[in-house]
Amino acid sequence: xxxxxxxxxxxxxxxxxxxxxxxxxxxxxxxxxxxxxxxxxxxxxxxxxxxxxxxxxxxxxxxxxxxxxxxxxxxxxxxxxxxxxxxxxxxxxxxxxxxxxxxxxxxxxxxxxxxxxxxxxxxxxxxxxxxxxxxxxxxxxxxxxxxxxxxxxxxxxxxxxxxxxxxxxxxxxxxxxxxxxxxxxxxxxxxxxxxxxxxxxxxxxxxxxxxxxxxxxxxxxxxxxxxxxxxxxxxxxxxxxxxxxxxxxxxxxxxxxxxxxxxxxxxxxxxxxxxxxxxxxxxxxxxxxxxxxxxxxxxxxxxxxxxxxxxxxxxxxx
Numbered sequence: 389x390x391x392x393x394x395x396x397x398x399x400x401x402x403x404x405x406x407x408x409x410x411x412x413x414x415x416x417x418x419x420x421x422x423x424x425x426x427x428x429x430x431x432x433x434x435x436x437x438x439x440x441x442x443x444x445x446x447x448x449x450x451x452x453x454x455x456x457x458x459x460x461x462x463x464x465x466x467x468x469x470x471x472x473x474x475x476x477x478x479x480x481x482x483x484x485x486x487x488x489x490x491x492x493x494x495x496x497x498x499x500x501x502x503x504x505x506x507x508x509x510x511x512x513x514x515x516x517x518x519x520x521x522x523x524x525x526x527x528x529x530x531x532x533x534x535x536x537x538x539x540x541x542x543x544x545x546x547x548x549x550x551x552x553x554x555x556x557x558x559x560x561x562x563x564x565x566x567x568x569x570x571x572x573x574x575x576x577x578x579x580x581x582x583x584x585x586x587x588x589x590x591x592x593x594x595x596x597x598x599x600x601x602x603x604x605x606x607x608x609x610x611x612x613x614x615x616x617x618x619x620x621x622x623x624x625x626x627x628x629x630x631x632x633x634x635x636x637x638x639x640x641x642x643x644x645x646x647x648x649x650x651x652x653x654x655x656x657x658x659x660x661x662x663x664x665x666x667x668x669x670x671x672x673x674x675x676x677x678x679x680x681x682x683x684x685x686x687x688x689x690x691x692x693x694x695x696x697x698x699x700x701x702x703x704x705x706x
Contacts, residue, residue: 421441421442421443421444422439422442422443422444422472422473422554422557422558423443423444423446423470423471423472423473424439424443424444424445424446424471424472424473424474424475425445425446425448425467425468425470425471425473425474425475425497426445426446426447426448426474426475426476427448427449427474427475427476427477427481427482427485428447428449428476428477428481428537428675428676429447429449429674429675429676429677429682429688430537430543430674430675430688431475431476431477431502431550432445432446432447433687433688434502434543434546434547434550434572434688435475435550437547437568437572437687438547438550438551438554438565438568438569438572439554439565439568440564440568442558442561442564442565443554446467446471447682448460448464448467448468449675449676451676451677451678451679451681451682452676452677452678452679453676458482459484460484460488465488465491465492468488468489468492468496468497469492469495469496469497470497471497472497472498472557473497473498473499473500473553473554473557474489474497474498474499474500475499475500475502475550475553476499476500476501476502477501477502477503477534477536478501478502478503478504478506478507478534479501480503480507480531480532480534481503481534485499485501498553498556498557500549500550500553502546502549502550503534503536503546506536506542506545506546507532507533507534507536508532509532509533509604509605509608510531510532510533533601533604533605535602535603535604535605535673535675536605537605537674537675537688538602538603538605538606538673538674538692539605539606539608539609540576540579540580540583540609540692541576541580541609542605543576543688544573544576544577544580547569547572547573547576548569548573551565551566551568551569575689576689579689579692579693580609582693582696583609583610583692583696584610586696586699586700586705587610587611587612587696587699587700587703587705588610588611589705589706590700590703590704590705590706591703591704591705591706592641592643592703592704593611593612593613593703594612594613594615594637594641594643595607595612595613595614595615595647595699595702595703596615596616596634596637596638596643596646596647597614597615597616597617597646597647597648597649597671598616598617598634598646598647598648598656598657598660598661598668599616599617599618599647599648599649599656599657600616600618600649601616601618602616602649602673602675603616603671603673606695612703615633615634615637617630617631617634617656617660618630631659631660631663634646634660634664635660635663635664638660638664638666639664643664643666643702644666644667644702644704645666645667645668645669645701645702646660646661646664646666646667646668646669646702647668647669647670647671647698647699647702648668648669648670648671649670649671649672649673650670650671650672650678654668669698669701669702670698671695671698671699672691672694672695674688674691674692
């Protein structure tokens with residue numbers, strides 16, 4: 389948790405406005421657009437998909453930076469204060485958000501925790517193991533798993549929340565936002581259907597990930613048996629015992645591949661792959677992008693389809 393000691397001496401976009409009027413008065417950016425500040429990439433991309441040419445969206449998290457360890461700087465607070473709408477996951481991922489908004493006082497934008505009440509996996513909840521063969525007792529979890537966006541149908545629900553909030557901030561364009569919502573929800577349903585179709589025809593269901601425990605929601609959604617080298621808390625680390633367990637699982641199920649994060653240091657994955665005699669496939673947890681991918685306009689949907697290709701190869705899907 390950060391302690392905020394930064395004094396704002398300016399007014400936001402031509403005049404400060406109270407939160408109680410934020411649902412009917414818009415601070416407009418370039419060409420009259422609604423200014424949105426997003427904490428993470430999934431919400432940044434979602435705001436662009438729903439808001440279209442009526443919004444101006446910025447990403448608070450710098451490219452390549454992990455979400456768990458991020459804390460905003462005074463310049464970040466300035467950016468947030470200049471927005472009409474600040475969107476974030478919830479206090480289980482951005483514990484600084486509530487205090488930051490409170491510290492801004494009358495300069496605070498309207499804000500919404502898009503993932504409130506949606507994180508269900510915690511240190512007492514694990515992936516159901518129908519085979520009763522994979523050891524799930526050493527995940528080193530703590531708190532709620534925040535990676536809710538990796539289940540497309542959770543994002544389906546979040547899209548509705550964001551659309552409603554945009555309609556409150558900018559009621560003139562409510563029909564435009566609802567039209568975009570309907571189109572995007574259809575694409576999410578198609579994405580979900582493609583995942584189900586592809587992953588239901590795999591020779592293997594065991595999924596070993598040499599990184600933080602980020603893919604539990606995806607695994608739950610598509611009935612995969614998921615193991616990770618590290619927990620999902622920011623200070624979670626792997627250990628020799630855990631790597632030995634994963635090596636045993638890889639050999640027991642005769643896996644040919646393990647998976648690793650695109651933005652992580654590859655040393656852990658390379659060590660595990662060498663020990664187990666397997667190859668590495670890369671996955672993107674979609675919480676953030678590299679600078680080049682952000683510039684190229686990579687979308688959440690594209691990330692998820694790339695992940696599906698990698699999973700299909702690694703799990704020997706027909």
